[in-house]
Structures are given as structure tokens and as C-alpha cells.
Amino acid sequence: MGCMSSKKASRDDNSKSKASGRVYTPASHDTDDWGAPVLTRPKTPKAMSGPVPPVSAPPKRKDGVGSGPLPGRLSGATGASPGKYTPGTPTGKSPTYIIDRAPPNIHIPLPTQPKPVFVPKHKAPDPKRSSKSGILYQDTPYSKSAEGGAPPLVVESTLSDQNLPTSGSKVVKVPDGNxxxxxxxxxxxGHYPDQLRKANQDSFTIHTSFGGDANDHFFGVFDGHGEYGQHCSDFARKNLSSNLLNDQHYPNDVVRAFHSAYLNTNAQLHKHSQYDDSMSGTTGISILVRGRKVYVANVGDSRAVLGVRKQKTVVAKDLSFDQTPYREDECERVKKCGARVMTLDQMEGLKSESEEIWKNDDHDDGDPPRLWVQDDMYPGTAFTRSIGDSVAEKIGVTAVPEVLCLELRPRHPFFLIASDGVFEFLSSQAVVDMVALYQDPKQACLAVVKEAQRLWLKYETRTDDITIIVVHVDGLKDPNKPRRQRPETEDELEPSRAVRPVRTMSRARMRSNEDAI
Known part of the structure; x- marks a missing residue:
């Protein structure tokens, strides 16, 4: 569907919603072990053939959708078998595996779609205003460490179907900090009623012992959009980490190396002969753990969140801030580059063009502000930074990341990164509340995904692609004050303040049977 339906804007309800602080207790879910039959080397994905189609006009939108839920195929890695939480470290004697699993028709049971309910004064959500579309398939290679000890782990998404392995959540030791x-x-x-075989456009990557250093560990999530979105996210997944590792500034200046890695990945994608990124691209959020330090680099509206202990609760602190037109600084920046910033209703003449209606508290109805060229109705991106999107680059969309650095403390029990499908109806605090309920990160991932799916199907007839990585920080001590921790500062406990509105339940628009035809 192109960028017209690319990214749905949402933000934490701590700043614009009454749902702030709500603890979500997800419904009970299956704890079956999904099995892992065949261990074979995955085939290299075939490159696309044929000429690259020209982009002479904006993509056309499809209006018709079906109705009724359809379970999407689960793909992922490093899940844990159900049972008691037993932390441990790898022995270093594991054989070298490359896992490629044929899908045994195993699906996550999705909640039953509720009967449509009408909310006064709100229309049904229009599918063409929904978030983007989707491909994700995975392989999970494991390899021994050249130096011995714990083998480095690489968990990545590639172009082959796969289900969760049976090996459980993964544990790696960080020597610097013990x-x-x-x-x-x-x-x-995601589930798309009018495109039942639509593939997952999210990709992810996890590299432990990054660059051969046992203190360094890399995590990344990439959320593709547009016709070639799956290839754009897969391209970023394959190339961003290697560009970071090979940058001349790494590891002495990680911030500068991250900037170079994102820009180089973007330039390489532009030059790719088989993927047309003129109206396609991907978000990219990545975390590099280096001993006690954590570096977060982001383009787009995927999100990283840190859990911070405060007395008996865990407070969400955003480690990234969604780069969308909801942010005044980003909105003004793209306007100076020639972009028109309007919603689809404004572009179609249904609402006044002169008013920035998205700045109102009531505007969280699934029609986010988007970027358009001056004289036409494209590209329609709902974000201001990305990898790819060469047409949108001409009106201010950039691959320059925002980079944040912090030091892990004992009061930081976990962090997570996720695509925007998680945060459409859930705030950062709601997600942190769910993750805090589970000692096993696999169970936390499953709970968040199922709750996000439940809310998507409650308020729409589709779901977005949903990807989440949860990382627990276990056994970290404060080297400076072993007996008494340094008091939390006001800044460290600042509530999450992402600047795109969560589509709150009281304002989410429902679809009737007539609208679904």
C-alpha cells in the first residue's frame, strides 16, 4: 500500500491520556512448548528479478476490507519453555547450529473479535488510515566463540518461515559489571482481512559478544513500510550492525559511529539495484550494551523503554522519542524542507487545512499528521526519520539518528525495544507494567504481544505487525555505593513522554458490519 498507509502515530497517555499508570493484566495464555523439528542450514533468499517499477504517481489506496480475525503466524526466537525461572549462563560447549524451521502450522490463538460497538460521535476507522503492512521470517544461527567460553549468539530475521525454538530465553554474562x-x-x-497472506515487514537482530567483545551486545528492531518494506527492513537488519562494527569511530566514539552506520545503511539501500526504496523504507531502533553503558539510536517511531524501580513500582522511562509530526521540533524541521503536514481528512477536504488539528487533545482517532509534497498527494509518511524513503527525503525525512547514552544501575531491572504495533493502544507505562509481572522475558514478550493483538482486534478489524525484545538486567551492583544506592534524581524518574497519542479506548473508533464490507 506504499507509504500512504505506512506509519500510525501514537504516544504515551502519560501526557495526553487518562490511562496513565494503568496496570494491564493480560488474559491467561497457552504455555505449550512450540517444538523445533529440523536443524538445517537456511537457503539464501532469492533476489527479486525484473525491472524496478518507476514511481511516477503516489500509490493507490484500497478501500475494501473483510472482517473477522485470522491468527497470524508466530515468528521469533529465544523463547523459554514453560516452567520455573532458572537463570544460568551458557557452558561454551554448545555445537554450532543454524536453525531453519519449517512452519508446522502452529499459530498463536488470538482473542475472539468482539461484536462491533458504536461509540457516539466517532466513525469506524478507515483501513487506509491504519498503520503499515507486513513480512518477517527468521533464521537463528548460533556459533562458537573463537576465544572459548560463552558462544556468541546471533538471532536474526530472514526470508524463511520459522517458529520459536525450544531452547528458552537466552542468558549472557557481562564481565564488566559482573x-x-x-x-x-x-x-x-499482522492480520489484514483483505490481504490474508500479507507477510510480516518487521525484522529484528540480536548479536551477543558483538565484535568478539563479551561486554558488548547489540539489539535491533526494524519496521518496514511500503511495497518493498519487508526487503528494506531486512536490508537494515543485515547491514546496520556490520556498518556500526566496521566504522572507523567504533568503539572509541559509539555515538559518532552510530550516526555513520545509519547514514551508510541508508545510502547503501538507495543504491540497491533490486529494491525500489523511493516509496518504501524502514524504521530502525537499536541498542548497544557496552559493559554498564547503554547506547540507544533511533530513526522513526519504534521505541525503546527502560524500567526504573521506584519503591514498590516500576516506572517507564522512554529511551527514544518517536520522530513524527506530533513533535513540534520535527514538524517545523520538515516544513522548512518543503513538506506539507496534514492529515488525510485535511488532504481530502474534510477538515480545514489551516488548523493543526493533531495538536488538540481530542485528536487520537487514527488519522495522524503526514508529510506530503507541495503539489500532490504523496508520499504520506507519518514519521519524519527513516532508512530508505528516497522521495520523502526531498521534503525532510532523514536517516540521521537520535542517540542517547545512559549507565545501567541496580534500579534498572529491564529494558525493551518494540515496533509501533505494540504502542498503538498501549502506553510505555502499560507495557512496563506487564513486563514487570514476569520473571521470564519470554513470557513477558508473549503477554505484551497478545494484549496488543487483543486491543487491535477490539478496535479494528486488523492488526499491525508486532515485534518486541525484552532484556532483563540481573545481578548488577552499584560499584560506587555498594551499601546504599544513589538516590534517584527527578530526571531519571521522569514519566514517559513520547509525543504521539495512544489511541485510547474511550476514543477508538469502531467499525460496523456495513463499514467492513
Whole structure:
């Protein structure tokens, strides 16, 4: 569907919603072990053939949708078998595996779609205003460490169907700090009634012992959009981490290396002969753990969130800030580059063009502000930074990342990164509340994904692609004050303040049977 339906804007309700602080307790879910039959080397994905179609006009939108839920195929890695939480570290004697699993027709049971309910004064959500579309398939290669000890782990998404392995959540030791990272990842293909075989456009990557250093660990999530979105996200997944590792500034200046890596990945995608990124691209959020330090780099509206202990609660602190026109600084920047910023209703003449209606508290109805060229109705991106999107680059969309650095403390029990499908109806605090309920990060991932799916199907007839990585920080001590932790500062406990509105339940628009035809 192109960028017209690319990114749905949402933000934490701590700033514009009454749902702030709500603890979500997801419904009970299956704890079956999904099995892992065949261990074979995955085939290299075939490159696309044929000429690249020219982009002479904006993509056309499809109006008709079906109705009724359809379970999407689960794809992911590093899930844990159900049972008691037993932390540990790899022995270093594991054989070298490359896992490629044929899908045994195993699906996550999705909640039953509720009977449509009408909310006064709100129309049904229009599918062409919904978030983007989707492909994700995975392979999970494991390899021994050249230096011995714990083998480095690489968990990535590629172009082959796969389900969760049975091996459980992964644990890696960080010598500098003498603590452990216990992590899991889950990616769920979206459900599109008018495109039942639509593939997952989210990709992810996890590299432990990044660059051969046991203190360095890399996590990334890439959310593709547009006709070639799946290839754009897969391209970023394959190339961003290697560009970072090979940058001349790495590891001495990680911030500068991250900037170079994102820009180089963007330039390489532009030059790719088989993928047309003129109206396609991907978000990209990545975290590099280096000992006690954490670096977060972001383009787009995927999100990283840190859990911060405060007395008996865990407070969400955003480590990234969604780069969308909801942010005044980003909105003004793209306007100076020649972009028109309007919603679809404004572009179609249904609302006044002169008013920035998205700045109102009531505007969280699934029609976000988008970027358009001056004389036509494209590209329609709902974000201001991305990798790819060469047409949108001419009106201010950039691949320059925002980079944040912080030091992990004992009061930081976990962090997570996720695509925007998680945050459409859930605030950062709501997600942190759910993750805090589980000792096992695999169970936390599953709970968040199922709750996000439930809310999507409650308020729309479709779901977005959903990907989340949860990383528990276990056993970290404060080297400066071993007996008494440094008091939290006001800044460290500042509530999450992402600047795109969560589509709150009281304002979410419902679809009737007539609208679904």
C-alpha cells in the first residue's frame, strides 16, 4: 500500500491520556512448548528479478476490507519453555547450529473479535488510515566463540518461515559489571482481512559478544513500510550492525559511529539495484550494551523503554522519542524542507487545512499528521526519520539518528525495544507494567504481544505487525555505593513522554458490519 498507509502515530497517555499508570493484566495464555523439528542450514533468499517499477504517481489506496480475525503466524526466537525461572549462563560447549524451521502450522490463538460497538460521535476507522503492512521470517544461527567460553549468539530475521525454538530465553554474562542479560524476542505477523497472506515487514537482530567483545551486545528492531518494506527492513537488519562494527569511530566514539552506520545503511539501500526504496523504507531502533553503558539510536517511531524501580513500582522511562509530526521540533524541521503536514481528512477536504488539528487533545482517532509534497498527494509518511524513503527525503525525512547514552544501575531491572504495533493502544507505562509481572522475558514478550493483538482486534478489524525484545538486567551492583544506592534524581524518574497519542479506548473508533464490507 506504499507509504500512504505506512506509519500510525501514537504516544504515551502519560501526557495526553487518562490511562496513565494503568496496570494491564493480560488474559491467561497457552504455555505449550512450540517444538523445533529440523536443524538445517537456511537457503539464501532469492533476489527479486525484473525491472524496478518507476514511481511516477503516489500509490493507490484500497478501500475494501473483510472482517473477522485470522491468527497470524508466530515468528521469533529465544523463547523459554514453560516452567520455573532458572537463570544460568551458557557452558561454551554448545555445537554450532543454524536453525531453519519449517512452519508446522502452529499459530498463536488470538482473542475472539468482539461484536462491533458504536461509540457516539466517532466513525469506524478507515483501513487506509491504519498503520503499515507486513513480512518477517527468521533464521537463528548460533556459533562458537573463537576465544572459548560463552558462544556468541546471533538471532536474526530472514526470508524463511520459522517458529520459536525450544531452547528458552537466552542468558549472557557481562564481565564488566559482573551481571547478566536475560533476553527473549517475539514477532507476530499482522492480520489484514483483505490481504490474508500479507507477510510480516518487521525484522529484528540480536548479536551477543558483538565484535568478539563479551561486554558488548547489540539489539535491533526494524519496521518496514511500503511495497518493498519487508526487503528494506531486512536490508537494515543485515547491514546496520556490520556498518556500526566496521566504522572507523567504533568503539572509541559509539555515538559518532552510530550516526555513520545509519547514514551508510541508508545510502547503501538507495543504491540497491533490486529494491525500489523511493516509496518504501524502514524504521530502525537499536541498542548497544557496552559493559554498564547503554547506547540507544533511533530513526522513526519504534521505541525503546527502560524500567526504573521506584519503591514498590516500576516506572517507564522512554529511551527514544518517536520522530513524527506530533513533535513540534520535527514538524517545523520538515516544513522548512518543503513538506506539507496534514492529515488525510485535511488532504481530502474534510477538515480545514489551516488548523493543526493533531495538536488538540481530542485528536487520537487514527488519522495522524503526514508529510506530503507541495503539489500532490504523496508520499504520506507519518514519521519524519527513516532508512530508505528516497522521495520523502526531498521534503525532510532523514536517516540521521537520535542517540542517547545512559549507565545501567541496580534500579534498572529491564529494558525493551518494540515496533509501533505494540504502542498503538498501549502506553510505555502499560507495557512496563506487564513486563514487570514476569520473571521470564519470554513470557513477558508473549503477554505484551497478545494484549496488543487483543486491543487491535477490539478496535479494528486488523492488526499491525508486532515485534518486541525484552532484556532483563540481573545481578548488577552499584560499584560506587555498594551499601546504599544513589538516590534517584527527578530526571531519571521522569514519566514517559513520547509525543504521539495512544489511541485510547474511550476514543477508538469502531467499525460496523456495513463499514467492513
Amino acid at each position: 551481571y547478566e542479560l536475560n533476553f527473549s524476542v517475539l514477532s507476530q505477523r
